[in-house]
Amino acid sequence: MSAAKWKPADDELDGLARTLPMDERSSDRVEQERTSLLAQAAATSQQRRGSRTPVVASAVVAFAAAAAVILWLVVRPGAPTLPKESITALGPAHYERVAAWPDFRVRLDEGRIDVRVTKLAMGERFRVTTSDAEVEVRGTQFIVAAEQGKIESVSVGEGRVEIRWAHEQPIFLAAGQSWSPTKTAQRDEVQLAPSVPAHADVTSVAPSRSTVTSKRGTATTIATSDSGNTSKTSHTKSGAKPSTTDMTASQTDAKTSMTDSTMKTVPPKSPAIAPRPGEADFRSGIASLRAGDATAAVTSFASACKAAEKDALGEDACFWLGAAAKRAGQTSTAREALTRFLKTYSSSARAGEASALLGWLLYDAGELDAAQQRFELAARDRVPKVKESAERGLEAITRKRGTP
């Protein structure tokens, strides 16, 4: 006869586990560790804007697979409506949602993610951040890649994207365009002509140290409608011959407006998507600005602003209406447009920029108190050039007031 086997129930097992002995560390050991910790901390920078946490490959692969399943579930026929945003890892990626709606933010540390955002309501924002850049979107689909917390590239499938990278001016990307930071200074195809005095203008849509290319149907093509109803997701190997018959007018515009030799244009792969109201005018306005015809741009942006006032496109169009009018020397139109923009889109990411522009208009008109208010608002903007412009404005006001 042998002793009965011990078969503990959950409670007994757990109770016993809590009584398991643990080797206590000596106070000297703890003190040494504490000292070493403080020494290392003194030599360690904190992660204020990004993470250096190593990518956990298998977990990410599992997550990507789960994301793919979820994506399939939501896009299949008869599925309930899509959530406002959809983020899918393209291969191993490490990212984290750091803020929820209405100011949705995703921090991307490593890898590539495919982001789809439906049309946003007024006051809503969607941003992807890395340690050195911020990508802001409005009703679009795009892919962002990062490596060790640094942005690697952005490819826009549909809609528009604004990139704020390092201390450069914001970059504006349209559907079919892609961007990556480069170390070599080179001309940017979408850089606006500096046609107004530097002190008075802070507007630009591209930095000087980056490359913007039009690149459709190459490595990855993911199609989605602007209303957020994703129609198809396809991954095409580079070199595959894409169709040319389904390119929309707006995509054609985006493609043909890029005229530099560095442009890499490949016919699109995505299905036809109807342009939104005001989109053609908006693109026409941008093209006019590029060509240095600010007067024509004013007309186009005015139409786009009116047609899409309640849309995110309207926010951009109304801003550019004011900026273009200022460049065209149409002071009253510029003042009216910028004042209206700030009233209508007070939470816009471009509010600081608009305030600075309006501040200079008011300054030129001798309305120093009003100009000061605008500059003070703009001085709090996070874009360095906007801040600098506002600070120069405040200094100019001080000097002017000091003059007898």
Place this chain on the structure above:
Amino acid sequence: MSEGKLLPFRRVEGRTKELSDRALVSAVAEGDQAALGALYDRFQRDVYRFVVRLASSSEADDFAQMTFLEAYRSAPRFRGDAAVKTWLFGIAANLVRNHHRGTQRKQRAHDSLQTMPRRPPTDPGEAITREQQRQWLARAIDMLSPALREAYVICVIEELPGKEAAQALGVREASLYRRLTDARNAIRAAIEEMQS
């Protein structure tokens, strides 16, 4: 004269001891090393006890220190939606998980199984002592897979509520409970094996 001994750069005195856990992390987020020292003083025992159950005692020291260093680095991103202890446990679990990924842990469990002394033959009617049960249990926990082990340690030994434990481990609450059940079953199976 005693042998040379490392002294802390700054001992924490005064106000930092009066700070709440979250206020302490906020101070750490500002780069306040005195606050980091206070955070360490307050939680080092908990963190060490947690990691020593997940890793070997020779590694536990390193993991404990790395946990606080990582906490210092990532404090600016602490949003306060979890208790500080939960947040630290999450960091520690991640560090151990990343370090022990792959076959290393399995090999350790396998080795443990191979070298484990069987229960010596007992006389009829001999009662199994509590100490013997503790030894079996400790070894059975050591043999668990990392996922089951961390679930069991954080829920049962550290007694964190399910929601917080799931948050710390970055899993859904339902998944955590499933792992907990699996862990208990695996422990029972291992103990039974040890007795045969």
